Amino acid sequence: MxxxxxxxxxxxxxxxxxNQCNNSSSTRTHQKKNKHYDLxxxxxxxxxxxxxxxxxxxxxxxxxxxxxxxxxxxxxxxxxxxxxxxxxxxxxxxxxxxxxxxxxxxxxxxxxxxxxxxxxxxxxxxxxxxxxxxxxxxxxxxxxxxxxxxxxxxxxxxxxxxxxxxxxxxxxxxxxxxxxxxxxxxxxxxxxxxxxxxxxxxxxxHHFNTNFEQKKILFTYDINGVHLVKSFYDLNPIEEQVYSTQQIWRSKLKACQEAITQQKRRWPMSDQVMVKATILGNRSITNMKQYEFDIDANNEKNQLSSMKCFSPSMRAIIQARLDHIKQRAQQIKKIIHASSQE
Structure with a gap:
């Protein structure tokens, strides 16, 4: 017995x-590392x-x-x-x-x-x-x-x-x-x-566990994003308001997706990125990343300022969702960067 x-x-x-899986920074010993990054x-x-x-x-x-x-x-x-x-x-x-x-x-x-x-x-x-x-x-x-x-x-x-x-x-x-x-x-x-x-x-x-931890993070962002969309619809917007809001959100999402795509293309070349960071300094790198997300900032401001028919509460929700889309994209870029360092 x-x-x-x-x-x-x-x-x-x-x-x-x-406990150890959550704290491990080890890599697999007998599996090939992915040559590309998948969310x-x-x-x-x-x-x-x-x-x-x-x-x-x-x-x-x-x-x-x-x-x-x-x-x-x-x-x-x-x-x-x-x-x-x-x-x-x-x-x-x-x-x-x-x-x-x-x-x-x-x-x-x-x-x-x-x-x-x-x-x-x-x-x-x-x-x-x-x-x-x-x-x-x-x-x-x-x-x-x-x-x-x-x-x-x-x-x-x-x-x-x-x-x-x-x-x-x-x-x-x-x-x-x-x-x-x-x-x-x-x-x-x-x-x-x-x-x-x-x-x-x-x-x-380690990588299997990391994958699920990353899914938790993104799921939390997705839940919060849906909450903002629901909050907007709870205010009973008219058809014109709904259409304008969707256009603004879609435009922001497209800009963020382009920034993420650029990050995916760069991540296998992490050594070159680190050298560039050393030459330009952390502040310059930060400014470059910020520019990637705010490239459509002027267009976004023009769209918001033209929305005269929106109540202050609607405008606040629309802006909160724009900020949320940007934050989610930044989180994805962090995940991609972390993957490139392993």
């Missing part, structure tokens, strides 16, 4: 890797590319990877992986643990989404696609109240299944596995291997 020490080691590892999305085909695949490694490759990653007594690790049986168990344990912690990251994300201004989500579900598009609303179709609950339940069920499967797997091996010359108990072996795998998986899930 699986001892209490082994069980405690497993559950301690759960808490440990969750985080809920497209699973793209997101899953950030996951390590221990299943496709040979036992020898996995052993080499684990020993290379772990900054501890390599002799001790090699002892734990001395037989084909213990090596196979370690690799399968890595697959279980990686999937478990991957699901914990997803669970945290959907919990965050579910707790952010659900009335706004409800309003979005009620308005037409045409309203969302004409008001330049950044919104993923999956963020409906029903689908958020579905995702949470789906992840919960997966977590329960993997915990049961892992427990049964360890139970089976704990009674049949023969340790090296009986010098090491199964519980001791589990403790060493779990600690080693925590370090490995923490490193390999």
């Amino acid at each position: 699986l001892g209490s020490t082994a069980q405690a080691g497993w559950y301690e590892s759960v808490s440990q890797i969750q 985080p999305t809920d497209d699973w085909k793209q997101t899953c590319k950030l996951l390590p695949n221990y299943m496709n490694l040979s036992h020898h490759e996995f052993e080499r990877l684990l020993c290379k990653t772990i900054q501890m007594d390599h002799y001790q690790i090699q002892q734990c992986l001395a037989s084909t049986e213990t090596l196979q168990l370690s690799q399968q344990l890595a697959i279980f643990m990686c999937t478990f912690f991957q699901l914990k990251i997803e669970e945290d994300y959907w919990h965050y989404v579910a707790n952010l201004n659900m009335p706004i989500v409800t309003w979005l579900s009620e308005v037409s696609k045409d309203v969302r598009e004409k008001n330049s609303i950044n919104w993923d179709y999956s963020k409906t109240k029903l689908n958020i609950q579905y995702q949470q339940n789906l992840i919960q069920n997966k977590l329960q299944r993997i915990e049961i499967n892992l427990y049964n797997y360890l139970q089976r091996y704990s009674s049949s596995l023969k340790m090296n010359d009986n010098k090491m108990s199964f519980e001791r072996w589990m403790n060493i291997i779990c600690n080693a795998l925590v370090v490995l998986i923490q490193t390999d899930l």
Whole structure:
């Protein structure tokens, strides 16, 4: 039977890797880095590319990877992986643990989404696609109240299944596995291997975890942006006011998207950008970035000043949304810059 020490080691590892994933600045050790930058999305085909695949490694490759990653007594690790049986168990344990912690990251994300201004989500579900598009609303179709609950339940069920499967797997091996010359108990072996795998998986899930943290940030911006659009419509604008406002917001969004596109093109050349920053000084670089976003500032002022038929409250909301579009674009540029430094 699986001892209490082994069980405690497993559950301690759960808490440990969750904290370490959030604080890690490590890079993956056996995955190719993307040659281009993609903004985080809920497209699973793209997101899953950030996951390590221990299943496709040979036992020898996995052993080499684990020993290379772990900054501890390599002799001790090699002892734990001395037989084909213990090596196979370690690799399968890595697959279980990686999937478990991957699901914990997803669970945290959907919990965050579910707790952010659900009335706004409800309003979005009620308005037409045409309203969302004409008001330049950044919104993923999956963020409906029903689908958020579905995702949470789906992840919960997966977590329960993997915990049961892992427990049964360890139970089976704990009674049949023969340790090296009986010098090491199964519980001791589990403790060493779990600690080693925590370090490995923490490193390999860094980009996956970062992707979900970035999605949280952008989702918060999107929620706030939708709130401003809803606030404008709550004032019952006439058709002319709606059309003029949409034009102003669309113009600002287009200018910001162009600035983001320029940043994407530059990010692989971060070394050249740093040299340029050194030559020109931080103030000059700041002024250049500001210019990118405010290139349409005069046009924006002219549009606002010509809106005589708008009430002060409407004008305030319109200006707040313009500021919000700019702030969201600046946040995206920060994300792109951070990615270029890794």
